[in-house]
Every structure is written in structure tokens, then in C-alpha cells.
Amino acid sequence: MASPSLIDAWLDTFDPSSSMAAAGTLAGGAFVQHGRGIFELRPTAIGQRAVAVVISVGVHGDETAPIELLGETLARLEAGLVRLGAPTLLLLGSPEAVVRATRYIDTNLNRLFERGREGTSPEQLRARELMTAVDRFFSAHQGRARLHLDLHTAIRDSLHPRFAIEPFAATSSPAALWNALHGAGLQAGLRQHAHSWTFSHYSRHYHEAQGFTLELGRVAPFGANDLAPLRPLGAAIEAWIEGAPLGLDASDGEVTMPLYRVAREITREAEDFRFAFADDLANFSELPPGALVGADAVQGEIRVGERPQRVVFPNPRVELGARAGLLVERLG
Ligand SMILES: [Zn+2]
Numbered sequence: 001m002a003s004p005s006l007i008d009a010w011l012d013t014f015d016p017s018s019s020m021a022a023a024g025t026l027a028g029g030a031f032v033q034h035g036r037g038i039f040e041l042r043p044t045a046i047g048q049r050a051v052a053v054v055i056s057v058g059v060h061g062d063e064t065a066p067i068e069l070l071g072e073t074l075a076r077l078e079a080g081l082v083r084l085g086a087p088t089l090l091l092l093g094s095p096e097a098v099v100r101a102t103r104y105i106d107t108n109l110n111r112l113f114e115r116g117r118e119g120t121s122p123e124q125l126r127a128r129e130l131m132t133a134v135d136r137f138f139s140a141h142q143g144r145a146r147l148h149l150d151l152h153t154a155i156r157d158s159l160h161p162r163f164a165i166e167p168f169a170a171t172s173s174p175a176a177l178w179n180a181l182h183g184a185g186l187q188a189g190l191r192q193h194a195h196s197w198t199f200s201h202y203s204r205h206y207h208e209a210q211g212f213t214l215e216l217g218r219v220a221p222f223g224a225n226d227l228a229p230l231r232p233l234g235a236a237i238e239a240w241i242e243g244a245p246l247g248l249d250a251s252d253g254e255v256t257m258p259l260y261r262v263a264r265e266i267t268r269e270a271e272d273f274r275f276a277f278a279d280d281l282a283n284f285s286e287l288p289p290g291a292l293v294g295a296d297a298v299q300g301e302i303r304v305g306e307r308p309q310r311v312v313f314p315n316p317r318v319e320l321g322a323r324a325g326l327l328v329e330r331l332g
Contacts (some may be wrong), residue, residue: 006031006038006039006078010071013095014038026077028084028242036091038133041077043084047243050086052141054134054148054209055237059110059199061097065216065225066151067232072227076238085243087144089137091198094126101221110150110213111322113202114139131202138207145246146209149237150200154215155315158283160188160258162229165213167201168192175255177210179249182257184236185229189255190312191327193262215283260284260328263309268324269298269318275316275325284310284328291302293327 004012009022021034029043037058043050045175057066070090076082097104105122112127138146164186166173178189195201204211216230227234240246272294277285286308287293293302295317307329314325 007071007074008075009033010039010090013092014099016096016099018243027080027082027086030220034133035129036135037095038129039090040137041084041088041090041241043086043243045085046087047085049145049245050243051147051240052087052138053090053210053237053244054089054091054137054146054239056091056093056130056148056150056199058095058098059093059150060102060103060108060152061094061099061105062101062219062221063151063153064098064116064220064222065153065227065230066214067092067098068222068225069151069216069227069230070181070237073234073238073241077241082238083242086241087137087141088241089133090131091133093130093150094123096126099309110152110198112197114197115206115257130199134203134207138203138209138230140252146203146207147240148200148203148207148209148211149244150198150211150213152215153217153219154283154313155219156280157218158215159310160284161217162186162233163188163190163215163284164191165200166192166195167196167198167204167211167213168205169201169204173210173212176247178255178257178259179253180236181214182255183232185232186257188257189259190326191259191331194265196323205223209260232256245321259295259331260310260312261331262326262330263305263307264327266294266302266314266325266327267325268296268318268320268322270296271320272297273316273324275314281311281314283312287327292323 012018109123200211275294276292282311309327312326
């Protein structure tokens, strides 16, 4: 029997009854499937300065644009238009949620990437599979620069439709990397202030990778996405897959896009939690000093501090104790 193509194996990921152990060849190397939606690309020859690249999509099952964008790259790999030159791990985060066209099945997968967690929900089991795949991949490429881009789309509009979230870590990303992302069509950066157990944080925290969560426009169903604004990012990802260096030796200089830092995390503490603004307020909308942000029976009123702050990811319907939104401030 002929060995399956990468595209066929990738599409099989959407069918739970299919084989999960495909392998085959590509221009410049080979691919091996390690599980459902877990594909390692192995170049025949690895460039000296090539990066160990992890690209994940579909961690939230209804965020389809990144899945379509990666599909284009897979087609270009298979056609030989992209030639493999870097060790690469491609991950479909939550195949079951993608098939069901839902954000998640039991709980938000992108809060579970922490070692030592117990639990057997579908997302907890999947988080462990994905962490194991990343551990195995990075440990096979010691001493090489590491990059993990976790691609998402947001539930709401944004004043910066495409932005990069830098998970909290001891050291922040160099300006050259922010500027590479800017060149790839990202429009703003957001620095996290504390550990949050997202997938990109996992690679940064446990593997010292350059890790980012990329928010790439609005959630839409398959076929309804406009990929044009995302293609510069697709091209950048393809360059890294072909063996381009991370670009960190470029002169450091100034970050060329707006950067924000988290000033405050808002949590939902009581059933009656509500925001003071419209449900469809765009991400990065600015509130003036002292403005009412929201309230609930436990916290009372939540207000903006002495400087204007912007609202990111407001969601009043999260579980009790979970993050309901962020207040951020422009850096510099
Ligand atoms: Zn998401």
C-alpha cells in the first residue's frame, strides 16, 4: 500500500475511527504521526541556525482560520513548494472539539498546560498528550532555538484584530522577535503579568522556548474566514519550517508595534457578575480613569485606576473564580 500523504493523514485527524500512525515523505524530509493531530516533520538535513518549531491550531475547536491557514502550508509542503529544513511539530489541539465545532467539550483546554495536574476530563487527557508530544520534541533538539506559536481567533472584534500574547516568564522576548511578528502582520503585543497555564506558556515556562499565543481576528466557521490578512504570518511560519533563523541576532532596537502590559486581571467572584459596558465591546477599547468596569456581590464595584486602561477578553459568563477579562495599559 502506498504511504499516505501528509494532507490525507492530517484530514484523517478529523475522523476518530482512522489510523493514528501514518508516516511518509516530504520534500526535504519525512513526517511521522504520533497520535491524533500530532505530526512531527523531520528534515533530512537540519540547517545550523534552524529553529525547533511548534505550531498549534484548534486548541479551541471553533477557531477555524488558523486550521485553514495551516492547511495551506501543509498543501505547499506536500507540493514541494515549501521544503522542510527545520524540525517541526504540528498540532491540532482539540480534534474532537473541532469536529463538534465547539470551543471545548468539558472545560477550557487552554488553562490546563501545567505539569502534575490530575483529572480525566477529555481536555485534561488531551492536555497531557500534547504536553508529552512537546516534551519529547524539544528534548530531541537540545541546544537549538525554540519557537512555539499557538494560533487562535478571538470571540469579539478588536481595535488590533491580530495581536500576540507573550506569556509570563522571567525574561521577555527580544525586540527583534516582536518586530518579526509585526512584519508577519501582527498589529500589537500583550505581555502577561503572571503565569497562566496556556499552551504557549507551557513551552516558554518548561522549555525556554519563545512562545506566543496569536489572536488572529474573529471566530468564524470553516469556509467563512478571510485568510488574506493571515498570509504574511503563513509565509513567516513557512520560512521557519524551511530553516530560517529566529532572527534574534538582528539589531535589538525599538519594538515597532504597540505593546501593552496587563495591569489587572478581573475574576468572576459571584453569580451576579456583570460588566458595565456592552456585550460586544471590542478588545483594546479604552476606558477613562475611574470608569466603572463591572461589579458583583463579592467584589463590589471594579473601577479603572488612575491611568486609562483598555479591556481585553471580557467574558462575564466564565466559571466562578475564573478570569472574566483583563485591564491592560500601553507600555512606553
Ligand atoms: Zn482560542
